[in-house]
Amino acid sequence: MTVPPAGTEPGRARVEYLERGTYRQRRYRDALRILPLFATVLFFLPLFWQWDGLPGVRPSIVIIYLFGLWLVLIGLTALISWLIRFEEPESGRPSGAAGAPEE
Amino acid sequence: MISFNLLIVVSLVYVAFLFLVAFAAERRAKRDRGQWLRNPLVYTLSLSIYCTAWTFYGAVGYAARSGFEYLTIYLGPTIVMIGWWLILRKLVRIGKTQRITSVADLISSRFGKSTALGVLVTVLAVVGTTPYIALQLQSVTQSLAVFAAAPGTGWDVTDFDGAAVWIAIGLAVFTLIFGTRNLDVNERHHGVVMAVAVEAVVKLCALVAVGIFVVWGMAGGVGEMLQRIDASAIAEWQPVPHRWVGLIFLSGAALLTLPRMFQVMVVENADEKHLATASWAFPLYVLTMSLFVVPIAVTGMDLLPEGSNPDLFVLTVPLATGNQGLAILSFLGGFSSATSMVIVATIALATMVSNHIIAPVWLSSTQKGAALSGDVRGVIVMSRRISIGVILALGYLYFRLSGGGAALASIGLVSFAGVVQVLPAMIAGIFWRGANRNGAGTGVVIGFAIWAWTLFLPSFGAGAVLSEAVMAEGPFGWGWLRPYALFGIAGLDPVVHTVFWSMLFNTAAVVTLSVLTFPNPMERLQGAQFVNVFENSAGARTWAQSAARAEDLLIMAQRIIGHAEAQEMFRQEAGAQGIDGYLPEVTPELIGRLERMLAGSVGAATAHAMVGQLTGSAAVSVEDLIAVADETAQIVEYSNRLEAKSAEQERTARALREANEKLTAISIQKDAFLSQISHELRTPMTSIRSFSEILREGEVDAEARARFAGIIHQESTRLTRLLDDLLDLSYLENGQVKLDLGQGRLADVLDRAVMAAGVSGDRLVLHRDTPREAVLIETDLERLTQVFINLIANAAKYCDADRPELTIRVLSDSETCQVDFIDNGTPLEADAQVLIFEKFSRLADESKAGGAGLGLAICRQIMESLGGGISYLPGQGGPAFRVTLRQGARMAAQ
Numbered sequence: 001m002t003v004p005p006a007g008t009e010p011g012r013a014r015v016e017y018l019e020r021g022t023y024r025q026r027r028y029r030d031a032l033r034i035l036p037l038f039a040t041v042l043f044f045l046p047l048f049w050q051w052d053g054l055p056g057v058r059p060s061i062v063i064i065y066l067f068g069l070w071l072v073l074i075g076l077t078a079l080i081s082w083l084i085r086f087e088e089p090e091s092g093r094p095s096g097a098a099g100a101p102e103e
Numbered sequence: 104m105i106s107f108n109l110l111i112v113v114s115l116v117y118v119a120f121l122f123l124v125a126f127a128a129e130r131r132a133k134r135d136r137g138q139w140l141r142n143p144l145v146y147t148l149s150l151s152i153y154c155t156a157w158t159f160y161g162a163v164g165y166a167a168r169s170g171f172e173y174l175t176i177y178l179g180p181t182i183v184m185i186g187w188w189l190i191l192r193k194l195v196r197i198g199k200t201q202r203i204t205s206v207a208d209l210i211s212s213r214f215g216k217s218t219a220l221g222v223l224v225t226v227l228a229v230v231g232t233t234p235y236i237a238l239q240l241q242s243v244t245q246s247l248a249v250f251a252a253a254p255g256t257g258w259d260v261t262d263f264d265g266a267a268v269w270i271a272i273g274l275a276v277f278t279l280i281f282g283t284r285n286l287d288v289n290e291r292h293h294g295v296v297m298a299v300a301v302e303a304v305v306k307l308c309a310l311v312a313v314g315i316f317v318v319w320g321m322a323g324g325v326g327e328m329l330q331r332i333d334a335s336a337i338a339e340w341q342p343v344p345h346r347w348v349g350l351i352f353l354s355g356a357a358l359l360t361l362p363r364m365f366q367v368m369v370v371e372n373a374d375e376k377h378l379a380t381a382s383w384a385f386p387l388y389v390l391t392m393s394l395f396v397v398p399i400a401v402t403g404m405d406l407l408p409e410g411s412n413p414d415l416f417v418l419t420v421p422l423a424t425g426n427q428g429l430a431i432l433s434f435l436g437g438f439s440s441a442t443s444m445v446i447v448a449t450i451a452l453a454t455m456v457s458n459h460i461i462a463p464v465w466l467s468s469t470q471k472g473a474a475l476s477g478d479v480r481g482v483i484v485m486s487r488r489i490s491i492g493v494i495l496a497l498g499y500l501y502f503r504l505s506g507g508g509a510a511l512a513s514i515g516l517v518s519f520a521g522v523v524q525v526l527p528a529m530i531a532g533i534f535w536r537g538a539n540r541n542g543a544g545t546g547v548v549i550g551f552a553i554w555a556w557t558l559f560l561p562s563f564g565a566g567a568v569l570s571e572a573v574m575a576e577g578p579f580g581w582g583w584l585r586p587y588a589l590f591g592i593a594g595l596d597p598v599v600h601t602v603f604w605s606m607l608f609n610t611a612a613v614v615t616l617s618v619l620t621f622p623n624p625m626e627r628l629q630g631a632q633f634v635n636v637f638e639n640s641a642g643a644r645t646w647a648q649s650a651a652r653a654e655d656l657l658i659m660a661q662r663i664i665g666h667a668e669a670q671e672m673f674r675q676e677a678g679a680q681g682i683d684g685y686l687p688e689v690t691p692e693l694i695g696r697l698e699r700m701l702a703g704s705v706g707a708a709t710a711h712a713m714v715g716q717l718t719g720s721a722a723v724s725v726e727d728l729i730a731v732a733d734e735t736a737q738i739v740e741y742s743n744r745l746e747a748k749s750a751e752q753e754r755t756a757r758a759l760r761e762a763n764e765k766l767t768a769i770s771i772q773k774d775a776f777l778s779q780i781s782h783e784l785r786t787p788m789t790s791i792r793s794f795s796e797i798l799r800e801g802e803v804d805a806e807a808r809a810r811f812a813g814i815i816h817q818e819s820t821r822l823t824r825l826l827d828d829l830l831d832l833s834y835l836e837n838g839q840v841k842l843d844l845g846q847g848r849l850a851d852v853l854d855r856a857v858m859a860a861g862v863s864g865d866r867l868v869l870h871r872d873t874p875r876e877a878v879l880i881e882t883d884l885e886r887l888t889q890v891f892i893n894l895i896a897n898a899a900k901y902c903d904a905d906r907p908e909l910t911i912r913v914l915s916d917s918e919t920c921q922v923d924f925i926d927n928g929t930p931l932e933a934d935a936q937v938l939i940f941e942k943f944s945r946l947a948d949e950s951k952a953g954g955a956g957l958g959l960a961i962c963r964q965i966m967e968s969l970g971g972g973i974s975y976l977p978g979q980g981g982p983a984f985r986v987t988l989r990q991g992a993r994m995a996a997q
Contacts, residue, residue, distance in 0.1 A: 043178050044348065060329040
């Protein structure tokens with residue numbers, strides 16, 4: 001069976017421009033998607049520190065950095081998760097039917 | 104010192120309390136259908152079974168040995184939870200819509216409900232988790248031993264391995280009671296979840312209490328604590344990059360694939376929205392769990408003598424400082440961590456074992472029909488109970504056989520590395536429709552094999568399963584197969600080494616085989632359902648997984664083979680069973696017949712799947728299938744409509760083009776006609792005007808006047824005839840002519856025409872075939888006569904032979920009647936043969952003709968309006984015209 005490409009389904013127009021609230025919701029979701037990437041990069045950051053120098057890296061610094069970052073990430077996730085509305089259909093259409101446009 | 108008996112009593116009271124909590128939750132759930140338990144807090148707390156006794160006790164030991172590396176075990180899951188919108192939400196949605204009961208079920212369902220894959224993943228999970236269960240048993244016995252070892256208790260430390268039996272039995276009883284009480288559609292265990300949530304609070308409180316005691320009670324505050332940490336051995340720690348990265352990946356992946364995590368996160372999930380809370384609350388929980396790990400480790404290293412087991416600092420630090428209440432709380436925390444993990448893991452594994460191994464075996468060993476009888480439930484509950492017993496027994500056995508020594512300590516990561524072999528199949532399964540069973544199965548097998556060879560078997564200790572020679576030299580001396588240095592890469596930590604190679608080959612197998620092989624229809628259907636779960640399901644559906652009802656079958660059949668046919672079939676079936684109406688009893692025969700009937704419409708595999716959904720364990724709901732079928736039908740219909748439309752448009756365009764061409768041609772014709780007609784009118788008008796002017800001058804003699812008047816009369820007659828002809832032609836062309844149909848003999852018509860043409864015998868000799876002219880025809884006889892007159896007159900006028908002759912030949916059979924007029928003049932040129940029927944076309948010079956050249960054009964119009972035709976007949980030795988009468992114009996000869 002041939003499925004028409006997204007956006008050309010029968011009777012379903014691809015939504016190109018959204019009203020403000022919906023647009024904002026999409027961006028919150030984008031933020032949630034990208035957050036783990038930043039989390040990963042920042043959690044890998046200690047690998048680039050200067051561990052061998054004479055003063056070295058004190059464990060207290062490690063604790064403050066890692067747990068601080070951790071708390072910030074938790075806070076951001078809580079904020080965005082709180083802002084996200086579940087009610088809005090995934091595809092931006094009333095029925096939540098097939099073919100979700102990204103924007 | 105704490106009396107050991109007191110500890111036992113406290114433990115028993117705690118266990119009784121947990122039983123009460125579980126019972127209360129079950130009762131409450133029964134009363135209000137679990138609404139009360141459906142809250143994000145309980146969900147988040149139940150996720151905390153990620154933190155087992157291994158983390159409760161082991162994290163401190165880990166920190167004492169490897170510094171901050173213990174954090175990787177929590178950072179991985181934090182990243183996954185933070186990114187819940189990407190993976191977890193999809194997993195949970197799939198779990199709900201497809202009613203997934205375990206990791207094995209997810210993989211098996213996704214790849215076409217493959218029994219083999221289900222078995223494979225189940226075996227992997229059991230092999231990977233059993234040592235982990237053993238680890239929990241060990242931690243509880245070790246913690247008991249700590250108390251027993253204290254002077255004055257009078258217990259022999261060596262007895263405590265035996266205590267593990269009782270712990271295992273106790274856990275089995277709890278799990279049996281709350282894990283298999285109800286064979287719920289959704290596999291939700293309210294009692295267990297509630298008990299786990301309570302235990303989560305207990306273990307968090309215990310660890311935080313010890314942490315607070317250490318930081319504020321002993322060190323004297325945060326600043327002092329940080330100074331002590333900076334001064335401790337942990338200051339020497341440096342991250343090992345590949346371990347740091349590899350373990351964060353491993354723990355993140357394990358969060359998704361550990362059977363127990365899947366159980367609480369996906370299967371027991373009551374509402375997707377709870378994920379939004381858990382996404383930050385669970386990381387917060389593990390952050391709190393790990394916050395005091397380093398302080399406790401540092402304090403333990405400072406306080407306790409060299410050689411103390413750092414894994415037990417959580418217990419021994421309070422004990423050594425005389426805080427017995429804290430020690431008991433800490434013990435209960437560890438106990439909670441261990442028991443909750445074992446209970447949930449056992450339930451998850453038992454579900455897998457009974458659904459994917461015992462049930463299929465039982466169903467195939469019993470005869471057909473058993474699947475539809477009522478005792479299936481009993482069999483499944485029983486198989487689940489047996490599985491729980493077997494799994495706990497396996498855990499205990501592993502604990503005893505491995506000797507419970509230090510070898511167990513590393514089993515946490517070994518177990519993680521084993522279960523994450525499901526990850527490539529899982530991720531590909533939910534994000535890539537192209538992933539198929541061959542790829543997933545091969546990937547899991549390869550990953551499992553690499554894990555077993557490079558990590559699991561060596562974890563028993565050198566010389567236990569793999570000999571030291573094999574470890575050092577590789578099997579048969581093949582150095583590239585050394586378990587800790589595959590392909591000669593020896594620089595990696597064993598766990599990371601295993602994760603790297605197994606994930607690499609596992610993923611490569613999934614991708615390569617999926618690209619190269621074809622999935623079966625069921626796999627493709629399931630693939631679409633899984634990958635497009637957000638598009639196909641508006642929300643979680645509740646479809647009672649009951650036995651097939653005749654009505655459901657009828658609804659489905661109507662969708663596929665049409666209402667009338669389906670109703671007729673069901674009515675007949677009901678009639679055959681002696682039931683009135685359209686709803687027969689659902690029998691295997693009925694299902695078989697229905698399936699065959701559906702197969703005619705949708706293919707055997709799909710029909711089997713569809714009927715299977717209604718009659719057996721449903722992974723794809725009927726609504727989903729109907730949704731897919733509807734969607735397909737819509738697309739097909741739309742495509743057909745589009746095709747029809749485009750064909751129609753093409754036809755319209757062609758018609759328009761033709762019409763345009765015709766209009767252009769007609770316009771040209773009209774111009775030509777106008778110029779010709781003005782020419783035709785002008786010639787006689789010129790003579791009339793000239794001669795009338797001469798007559799008006801009056802200076803002509805009588806003879807000339809008579810001649811001129813004759814010319815004027817002749818020309819005006821010609822004009823009149825021309826105008827008559829034009830009028831006639833116009834009427835004919837517009838179809839305005841009214842036909843006066845009548846019957847007559849062809850011979851009579853010809854006679855009249857010959858007479859009217861005024862052909863004298865010396866001018867034109869006529870040859871007629873009188874007998875054949877005796878044909879009765881039905882047509883407009885006057886008009887036909889007009890045509891014949893024209894043809895005879897033309898022959899008389901234009902025939903250039905010395906002795907002009909005209910042959911009139913009649914050809915008639917039962918169908919048609921043709922009359923040929925052949926004279927003996929010069930035949931027409933090929934182009935003239937066509938031109939001759941056009942208006943104003945004259946071949947000979949004008950003077951001789953004396954007409955306007957409209958004769959044959961009028962003839963053609965007449966014959967066309969009579970339903971026949973006139974054409975030039977070449978090859979007759981002279982100009983020949985054939986008049987064809989309309990079919991049926993000839994009547995039976997009288």
